[in-house]
Amino acid sequence: MNRTMVWAGTLALPVLALAAAWANTHFMAQQGTDWDVPVSGYDPRDPLRGHYIRYQYDWPLPKTAAKADDEEMGFQPFLSGPVCIVGKSPAIASARLITGGEDETGCTSIVRPNSWRESDGEDGAHTDRLYVPQAKAPTMEAKLRDEKQQAFVRIRVRPDGVATPLSMSFMPRPVEAKE
Amino acid sequence: MSDRKLNAWVEAGLIDRATADRIHAYEEGHARPWGLWALIGLGALTIGLGLVSLVAANWDAIPGGVRLALHLIIMAGFAGWLAWRGVAEEGSAGSWFSDAMLFILAALGLSFLGHIGQVYQTSAPLWQPIGFALLIFTPLLLLFGRGILAALLWFAGLIATSTNHGIWLDVWGTHNVLWLGFIASLPALTVALAAAARGRWGQAGFWRSLQQVALVFVVGQATMFTLVVADLHNENETGLLFHAVIALAAAGVTAFVRPDRSGRSSAMVMALCGVAVLLSALMDRYEALLHATVFLGLWGGIAWVALQAGWRRVFQTAIGISALRIIILSFELATDLLGSGIGLILVGLFTLGVAWVAVRVSRNLAPKAEGEGLA
Incomplete structure (x- = not known):
């Protein structure tokens, strides 16, 4: 084979491969169902890490006695395992945890935790992070701390259970909650 | 070369006037305007920094797709330019430059993967993007790398991928x-x-x-x-x-x-x-003593090989490292000595003695400086 051809080919390979990687990521990013999930900052002192705002999902799980106790005591329960979402995109009607091989039928979407990410602090199903522009970060951080505002993250859940956060929005919280 | 120096040498009788004139003529013909080049370089650097900060300041205002497309176009253009320039001949003055260009291309490629992650909010274990970059740049580096820069780049990619993969396996618990x-x-x-x-x-x-x-x-x-x-x-x-x-x-x-x-x-x-x-x-x-012996065996052996191969600097390094290990061993073993004044003096004297021997050995026994380095 001609040496110049090989030179051009080896130069073209990384460019083409990266273009393909982009195309693949783009294609994968279009797959899935969108949901609006209420979130709260899980480390109120330090919701920002670098360029990322960190938060935890407040899935509308069925009230159990243990959970009610935890909430009364002011604990944030530690949750793990896949989350089953029922509803009509992007509004979640209800959610439940699937622990230990429970029935997965009836779920519109299932969000599965990403075990390798747990060491970084976020598992993608109960906690996650969103890239925010530096200029917007301080206002978003303040709103996330604000008791009168409820934060929502729009996520896109792929059929394989990977949830990708897309954006964060805020709505005024109903007044009845706290006395 | 200043005329003042030449005149001083002529006056001191070191060179004659004719030689001084010839040196003067030669230096004038080969003068390099370093000052001017430095200014041009400074100007180019300033423009470059300005462009970078302009882009950085408006980074978030540019849509992700446009940013990625620009990044890819720059990379493709750069690769195209390299392809058009042709392969740098081996051992030529351009081989360093060629390696540097491959380095920049690889940096553009690796940062593109990070850029995709940023735009699409994806995350992956670190070894995957580095490993992917290693994979797609391996033919280029192994076939057209010219010197130490390309070698270091490829090897760093290999080590970064493999160690990160090892750490990742550890996190998974797959041991x-x-x-x-x-x-x-x-x-x-x-x-x-x-x-x-x-x-x-x-x-x-x-x-x-x-x-x-x-x-x-x-x-x-x-x-x-x-x-x-x-x-x-x-x-x-x-x-x-x-x-x-x-x-x-x-x-x-x-x-x-x-x-x-x-x-x-x-x-x-x-x-x-x-x-x-x-x-x-x-x-x-x-057993501290056993492990120190293995260490000294390793470095003593390396010193011996260096002696045979004529690697002067390697020999001296090996002797220095061995001496350091002996000194550390004396502190490891003499924990009871370190409590008393006499003990401290003894360990100190031992340290000085080892250092003296090491310096003598590495000066007198070291091979002459030929075939330098791990050739």
């Missing part, structure tokens, strides 16, 4: 010690690969650099193993043994594919590393 032992042996295998490729596939400079870089890494690895083996888990022993066996095999391959003096010396060093790791893995791990 496949044989696989970890294999990962740890990649530098040793690289030495054998580079030794085989040298003189066969061209690019002598690149393969020679790669062999040196990898060999230095193997020696560093073996040294670390002999130092930290006491802190390792028992289960890692199998992995270490496996690594030692691969290193010894790689040493055999190196000696076989390159039976000249330099190849044999590299193989000897690697075999010493393999034996050192093997012994440290097998020995009682809390």
Whole structure:
């Protein structure tokens, strides 16, 4: 084979491969169902890490006695395992945890935790992070701390259970909650 | 060259007037306007920095797709320009430049993967993007790398991928010690690969650099193993043994594919590393004296190989490191001495003595400076 051809080919390979990687990521990013999930900052002192705002999902799980106790005591329960979402995109009607091989039928979407990410602090199903522009970060951080505002993250859940956060929005919280 | 200096030399009778005039004429013809070049360079750098900060300040305002497209276009344009320029001839003045260009292209490629992650909010274990970049740049670097810069880049990619993969496996809890032992042996295998490729596939400079870089890494690895083996888990022993066996095999391959003096010396060093790791893995791990002996055997052996091969600086380094280890050992063993004034004086005298011997040995016994480095 001609040496110049090989030179051009080896130069073209990384460019083409990266273009393909982009195309693949783009294609994968279009797959899935969108949901609006209420979130709260899980480390109120330090919701920002670098360029990322960190938060935890407040899935509308069925009230159990243990959970009610935890909430009364002011604990944030530690949750793990896949989350089953029922509803009509992007509004979640209800959610439940699937622990230990429970029935997965009836779920519109299932969000599965990403075990390798747990060491970084976020598992993608109960906690996650969103890239925010530096200029917007301080206002978003303040709103996330604000008791009168409820934060929502729009996520896109792929059929394989990977949830990708897309954006964060805020709505005024109903007044009845706290006395 | 200033005329003042030349005039002074003529007056001192060092050179005659005719020579001074000829030097003057030569220097005038070969003058390089360094000041002007520096100013041009400074101007270019300032414009570059300005462009970078303009883009950085408006980064978030540019849509992700546009940013990625720009990044890819810049990369494609750069690769196209390189393709159009053609291959730099080996050993030519342009070979450093060629390596630098490959380095920039690889940096653009790796940062593109990070850029995709940022735009699409995806995340992946670190070894995946680095490994992907390593994969797609390997043909370019191994076929057209010219010297140490390309060799370092490829080797750094290999080490970053393999160590991150090892850490990731650890996090997963999949503790496949044989696989970890294999990962740890990649530098040793690289030495054998580079030794085989040298003189066969061209690019002598690149393969020679790669062999040196990898060999230095193997020696560093073996040294670390002999130092930290006491802190390792028992289960890692199998992995270490496996690594030692691969290193010894790689040493055999190196000696076989390159039976000249330099190849044999590299193989000897690697075999010493393999034996050192093997012994440290097998020995009682809390015997400080035994492990120090293995360490000294390794570095004493390297000094001996350097002496045979005529590597002056390697010899001196090996003697220095051995002396340091002896001094540290004296502190390890003399814990009861360190409590008393007399003991401190004795250890201090010992330290000075070792340092004196080391300096004498590395001055008088060191080979003459020919065939410098791990050639």
